[in-house]
Amino acid sequence: MPDDGTASVLMTMTRDQLHATAIRYFKTAGPTEPEVALVERDGHRVVFKDYGRGQGWFARLVAPVLIWREASALEALASLPGVPRLIRRVDARGVLIEYCPAVPWGQARPADAAYARLSALVAEIHARGIAHGDLRGGGNFLVDDSGQPYVVDFVARVRRGRTWNIGWNWLFAQFVGADDSALAKLRVKHAPHLATAADRARLARRGPLERLARTIGETVRRLTRQFASRD
Ligand SMILES: Nc1ncnc2c1ncn2[C@@H]1O[C@H](COP(=O)(O)OP(=O)(O)O)[C@@H](O)[C@H]1O
Ligand SMILES: [Mg+2]
Helix, strand or coil, X not given: CCCCCCCHHHHCCCHHHHHHCEEEEEECCECCECEEEEEEECCEEEEEEECCCXXXXXXXXXXXXXXXXXXXXXXXXXXXXXXXXXXXXXECCXXXXXXXXXXXXXXXXXXXXXXXXXXXXXXXXXXXXXXXXXXXXXXXXXXXXXXCEEECCCCCCEECCCCCCHHHHHHHHHHHHHHHHHHHHHHHHHCHHHCCHHHHHHHHHCCHHHHHHHHHHHHHHHHHHHHHCCC
């Protein structure tokens, strides 16, 4: 956001005002899902990711943890082109994020060079000590008309641990591997001419650890949904 004062009102708007100014929702709320709104004010566009209008224990107890996870990852990745800037923590349940003028990867027909730029971006995110952890579905990869890739949605991220923390760093490496598998999957699906033999082998292999991690993730999500729907 340019520092010209015109959009400074975005820094003080309340939750209700932000929702009233939304021009589009990328996503409407579910029991365990945020609302993700595109807010426009004085020609400035920002994204409002918000669990704040949810009811029940998920919105009360879990949402602040998820928002903290997202915001802290965006801070750790600040000024990396392709990762949106954290603009403002509205409160414990909502954040304002820089708008990436882009569309989900599967809706675009990115040039080959965009795939290389995306791999470099994900490698840089890893180099800064963050594994994304939720790239497999492809919905968190965006790309603009010029082929600039973006990565959004850092709720599932894992941070690299201290050197001595071998167990944690093993977990971090699994998440880095899952991110790399997601890139392989993207190539195989949308740009098969760019997929290498290693990409295909990687997807076929999908070791027991990755399967276990997926099963745990899916079970947790299912249980969370069931419990949340009881509120
Ligand atoms: N900063 C952003 N700029 C542009 N679009 C975004 C941005 N953040 C999210 N989106 C869009 O909104 C969708 C949902 O947001 P996301 O953060 O992925 O929510 P969720 O955690 O519920 O998946 C994304 O898949 C993307 O299409
Ligand atoms: Mg997402």
